[in-house]
Amino acid sequence: AAHDAAPVAAPVPAPVPLRLLIGGEWVAGDGGPLTSANPARPGQVVAEGTQAVPADVDRAMRAARAASREWARTPIHERGAVLARAAGELEARAGALGLELAREEGKTVPEGTGEVLRAAQILRYCSGEGDRTAGEHFASPRRGERILVTRKPLGVVGIVTPFNFPIAIPAWKLAPALVHGNAVVWKPASAVPLLAMRLAESLDSAGLPAGVLNLLIGPGVLGTELVRHPGLDGLSFTGSTGVGRTLAGEAASRGVPFQGEMGGKNAAIVLADADLDLAAEQVLFGAFRSTGQKCTATSRLILAADIADPFLARLTTRLDAWRTGDPTEAGVHMGPLVTDAAAQSVRDAVAAAESDGARVLYRGQAPAEGTAEGAAFVPPTILEVDAEGADNLVWREELFGPVLAVRRAASAEEAFALAEDSEFGLSAALFTRDIATALDAVDSLDVGILHVNSESAGADPHVPFGGAKKSGYGPKEQGGASKEFFTHTTTVYLRG
Ligand code: UN1
Numbered sequence: 001a002a003h004d005a006a007p008v009a010a011p012v013p014a015p016v017p018l019r020l021l022i023g024g025e026w027v028a029g030d031g032g033p034l035t036s037a038n039p040a041r042p043g044q045v046v047a048e049g050t051q052a053v054p055a056d057v058d059r060a061m062r063a064a065r066a067a068s069r070e071w072a073r074t075p076i077h078e079r080g081a082v083l084a085r086a087a088g089e090l091e092a093r094a095g096a097l098g099l100e101l102a103r104e105e106g107k108t109v110p111e112g113t114g115e116v117l118r119a120a121q122i123l124r125y126c127s128g129e130g131d132r133t134a135g136e137h138f139a140s141p142r143r144g145e146r147i148l149v150t151r152k153p154l155g156v157v158g159i160v161t162p163f164n165f166p167i168a169i170p171a172w173k174l175a176p177a178l179v180h181g182n183a184v185v186w187k188p189a190s191a192v193p194l195l196a197m198r199l200a201e202s203l204d205s206a207g208l209p210a211g212v213l214n215l216l217i218g219p220g221v222l223g224t225e226l227v228r229h230p231g232l233d234g235l236s237f238t239g240s241t242g243v244g245r246t247l248a249g250e251a252a253s254r255g256v257p258f259q260g261e262m263g264g265k266n267a268a269i270v271l272a273d274a275d276l277d278l279a280a281e282q283v284l285f286g287a288f289r290s291t292g293q294k295c296t297a298t299s300r301l302i303l304a305a306d307i308a309d310p311f312l313a314r315l316t317t318r319l320d321a322w323r324t325g326d327p328t329e330a331g332v333h334m335g336p337l338v339t340d341a342a343a344q345s346v347r348d349a350v351a352a353a354e355s356d357g358a359r360v361l362y363r364g365q366a367p368a369e370g371t372a373e374g375a376a377f378v379p380p381t382i383l384e385v386d387a388e389g390a391d392n393l394v395w396r397e398e399l400f401g402p403v404l405a406v407r408r409a410a411s412a413e414e415a416f417a418l419a420e421d422s423e424f425g426l427s428a429a430l431f432t433r434d435i436a437t438a439l440d441a442v443d444s445l446d447v448g449i450l451h452v453n454s455e456s457a458g459a460d461p462h463v464p465f466g467g468a469k470k471s472g473y474g475p476k477e478q479g480g481a482s483k484e485f486f487t488h489t490t491t492v493y494l495r496g
Contacts, residue, residue: 012041016100018049018193020217021200022056023063024210029053031218036193039106039336039343039376040326046104047194051218057225060185060214064156065231067211068183072153076130079179085206087123090116090167090199097167097198099328104194105166106335106376107290108327118461119171119199122478125461126175132480135489145495151487153181154257155233158226160247162239163338164293164400166192167199172461173236174203176482178212182234185214185226189239191338193217223247232256236477236485238295240398241424241470248473259485260473261466263398264295264426266456267419269441270311271412272304274431278453280314283404286429286455288322288380291334292402293342295471296427296449296457300395301382302415305408312382312406316362319380324367336367336376337401343376346401350381353394353405358383361406378402390421398424412437416444425468429456448472 018034019026031051038044071079090097098113105112138147157177161170170188177184188196200215216222220243227235227250235251236259237244244260251258268286270279286298303311327335337343354360364379384406385392394405409415412432419428427449430441438452448467449459459465459478466476475485 012044015045016047016194018047018197018217020052020056021204021213021215022060023066023214024204029056029218034190034193034217036104036191037339038103039339040328042340042374044103046100047197049193051190052216052222053218054221054225056216056218057185057222057229060216061156061226061229061231063211064183064185064214067209068153068156071183071209071212072155072181074181076134076179076181079181080127080130082203082206082208083123083175083179084127086202087120087127089202089206090120090123094120097195100198101166101195102327102335105163105192106327106338107293108332108335111290112327115165115168119167122168122171122461123175126179129176129179129483140493142495145493148492148494149489150492151180151483151489153487155182156231157182157184157234157236157486158223158229158232159184159186160223160226160235160237160239161186161188161196163189163191164290164295166195169238170196170199172465172478172482173238174199174213177236177486178203178208180483180486182486183212185216187216187218187222187226190217190219224250227251227256228254234485235259237261244473257485258474259477261295261477262471262473263424264297264467264471265300265396265398265422265424266296266298266427266429266447267300267302267422268298268429268456269302269415269419269431270304270307271415271430271432271434271437272306273433274307275433275453276307276311276314279431280311280318282429282431282453282455283315284318284322286457287404288319288334288402289457291337291378293338293400294457295398296459297400298429298456299399299404300419300422301404301406302418303406303408304412304415305410308408312361316382319362319364322364322380324365324377324379334380334402337378338376340374340376342400343378346378346399346403349393349397349399349401350378350383350403353383353392356392357389358385358392358394358405364402382406396422412440416441419445423470426471427451427456427467429454448476
């Protein structure tokens with residue numbers, strides 16, 4: 001019958017062959033099969049190859065070490081020029097790569113293309129690093145002397161990245177690492193190997209010398225192997241707080257600098273004087289774009305009691321027009337979770353939250369017609385908890401899905417206290433027209449990023465990014481902050 005075939009807009013591309021990059025060679029891994037599947041279309045393979053094995057970490061580390069000295073001595077403007085060429089290539093291919101990203105990770109094509117362009121923008125920002133201040137100069141208390149503080153690369157750094165921004169997050173770690181003269185061994189999330197390979201390809205074809213960037217795709221044990229490698233000079237990680245703290249402990253026990261960007265349980269606070277239409281739009285974007293799979297996603301919503309019902313009416317009206325389905329189809333707002341297992345764990349968490357007393361305020365439509373069964377979809381869901389529900393997991397835990405936990409507050413002060421009722425402190429969004437209240441929030445909320453009248457997600461490449469409390473560890477990322485992590489200083493007492 002006409003209705004039992006899933007509508008497919010375009011022919012399904014053949015799986016892309018995956019390769020690892022070690023010492024300038026694109027090679028097959030010696031491990032088990034490596035497959036990335038389309039989470040919206042069960043059975044569709046996006047890319048396939050073989051995984052790296054733990055012994056590859058040592059090979060890649062040696063290759064990086066061999067290349068690092070020459071790379072460190074290459075003028076920073078030449079290193080930057082490689083990044084600028086890679087940025088140009090990503091820009092030229094943004095549409096095609098955005099589609100691959102949507103098929104592999106599950107975000108919509110406009111979000112995928114936007115992410116590729118964002119990666120290019122980050123590479124461009126970092127390509128200009130040679131034109132910015134490189135260190136500091138102090139006067140000396142002694143005659144005939146100056147004191148210079150110069151910055152030097154760490155050496156060989158490890159980079160471990162998550163699935164949810166498979167090209168932008170790697171770009172914002174790789175670009176500062178490379179422009180500041182480090183060689184890199186990179187382990188991306190194995191659920192999104194294709195976009196990792198695409199970024200490595202663009203840097204390789206832009207002229208990065210052999211061994212300066214090594215790409216290992218495979219199981220989590222590679223990350224452990226990397227942090228335990230005696231040659232490692234630094235590790236930058238984005239992912240869950242649990243994994244991050246384990247790696248941080250390993251790094252600390254070896255005296256290796258660690259940068260960790262970890263979980264979030266970010267609150268949006270809508271006060272009684274807010275522009276409710278603007279707030280509803282921004283909460284919708286913050287909570288449900290990318291299917292809630294951002295560490296900066298809005299996952300708690302704190303509403304001034306006076307406006308709670310009219311605000312929720314505005315939000316749910318918008319959600320009624322929000323289409324969930326295959327993210328490569330036009331008109332779809334929200335795709336699946338990254339894998340079936342991820343979707344199942346979010347469904348289980350919602351069921352547990354409900355049986356623990358959370359009240360369902362909204363549960364969105366099922367996936368768009370024609371999407372096959374077994375796909376990794378979870379509908380947009382809003383649950384309310386009250387003071388007795390303060391320990392409910394939907395209020396406490398980062399679920400990494402399209403799920404929003406709501407509480408009501410009697411005052412701005414109570415709203416801020418509820419926002420602070422979390423072990424996480426990545427970002428927050430405050431909706432108010434009152435500047436004094438906004439300034440109060442700056443002091444009251446222990447977060448790395450505060451958005452006033454905009455959604456909790458988003459990050460510009462030229463300003464620091466990172467969180468407080470359990471959300472962050474070590475120096476922040478992006479802008480001038482990334483230099484703090486990817487270089488160390490030598491203080492030079494210079495006498496003629
Ligand atoms: C964004 O909000 O656009 O893992 C970026 C994450 C963050 C990046 C968020 N490190 O979701």
